[in-house]
Amino acid sequence: MTALHDEPVGTTATHDAPADPTAHLSAADIDNLGAELNAIRDEVIASRGEADAAYIRSVIDAQRKLELASRAILLCSLFPPAWVAGTIGLSISKIIENMEIGHNVMHGQWDWMRDPAIHSTTWEWDNVSPADMWKHSHNELHHTYTNVRGKDNDLGYGIMRVDEQQPWKPLYLVQPLSNTLDACFFQYGIAFYDLEIGKYLKGRVDRKDFLRRSKKVLGKIFRHATRDYVLHPMLSGPSAPTTFTANLTANLVRNLWTHSVIMCGHFPEGVQTFATDSIDGETRGQWYLRQMLGSANISGSPFMHFMTGNLSHQIEHHLFPDLPSNRYHEIAPKVQDVFERYGLTYTTGPLPKQVASAWIKIIRLSLPNQFLKAPVNPASPGPTTAASRGARRI
Incomplete structure (x- = not known):
């Protein structure tokens, strides 16, 4: 496998490139690693069945009932206890719909059920980013080119510097502030990110196609805003102002939570980025290795895993994005x-x-490399890593 980092370009930094944490692996090691991971995947594929189908159907049913109940309570949101209960319920409902349901259904995790109502080709989520655009930027690009600089547009969401090897620009000085704003308006940031505005401004996107996709995004934003900020408040009658603030709060909570979970998946210290030429001729084993090193997990309770859409198992998700999310906890010890x-x-x-860890990195890398301490050696345990024990050549 080629080196994980190339030399910095367009910066006066004198930092040496970090050591390659895969240097001790031979080509045969990487092939064997790939075969072991293939076996883990095949085992889950062969065991998918009614229990998994019952799981996702029960989650969808519970989420819809929670949303309906929360919106019913908010009809009386003029009374503070109703506002609190309805807002909490609606916030949780929106998080579940986006993360454990929408994200995972659109990954094709449940396509094997052959249920047209729970299928990646038909699902449209409660998010202002249209499903087809999100699937292209996320499934096709991000999951294919995970953390490859210049290929993976998710790397820093295109607006942040998250690695010493990225050339520094004065604009990055404000990235702590811009990331805070992005967290608050995350669903809108994702929608405009999916539009690939930067590519359009550089003349790399067809104008007619860009206008077509822009119309689709703006249409969905309008429908989403009309439902949450006009229709439901109007249905609340005297409680209209408080229902409006409840919907606003629920969307904010969902945005902040989603942003935090996504940040934890790829930005903490210890996560690798990769040079563009490092994936030339990449084998399946090397692709697996890149997913392993380019992702990070979150430890916690079963409820926490559920509320992250099981993206707390980000490593397992990137290795096997089409496996049912409820099985990630099962394979995590094997991985x-x-x-x-x-x-x-x-x-x-x-x-x-x-x-x-992710926020410290974003703040630290807002500065030029010459103002930074030496980068953390990614081969050594970071502040929240489980160190490899008994490392040996396989």
Whole structure:
């Protein structure tokens, strides 16, 4: 496998490129690693069945009932207890719909059920980013080119510097502020990110296609805003103002939560980025290795995993994006065992530590490299990593 980092370009930094944490692996090691991960995937594929189907159907049913009940309570949101209960319920409902249902259904995790109502080709989620555009930017691009600089547009969402190897620009000085705003308006940021505005401004996107997609995004934003900020408040009669603020709060909570979970998946210390030429001629084993090193997990309770859409198992999700999300907890110990036996670091930690690690990196990398301390060696345990034990050549 080629080096994980290339030399910095367009910066006066004197930092040496970090050590390659895969240098101890031979081509045969990587092929064997790929075969072991293929076996884990095949085992889950062969065991999918009615229990999995019942799981997703029960989640969808519970989410819809929770949303309906919460909106019914908000009809009386003029009374503070109703506002609090309705807002909490609606916030949780929106998080579940986006993360455990929408994100995972659109990944094709449940396509094997052959249920047209729960299928990646038919699902449209409660988010202002149209499903087809999101699937292109997320499923096709991000999951194919995970953390490859210049290929993966998710790397810093295109507006942040998240690696020393990215050339520094004065604009990055404000990235702590811009990331805060992005967290508050995350669903809108994702929608405009999916539009690929930067590529359009550089003349790399057809104008007619861009206008067509812009119309689709604006149409969905209008429908979403009309439902949450006009229709439901009007139905509340005297409680219209408080129902409006409840919907606004629920969307804010969903945005902040989703943003934090996504940040924890790819930005904490210890997560790798990759040079563009490092994927030339990439084998399946090398692709697996890139997903392993380019992702990070969040440790916690079953409820926390559920509320993240099981993206707390980000490593397992990136290895097997089309496996049912409810099976990630089952295969996580097997995947961690592969990390340990091949001398790799399985980056994980509690949510507060992972969020703090990601934010510290964003603040730190807003400055030019010459103002930074030496970068953390990604081969060593970061602040929230489970160190590889008994590392050896397989």
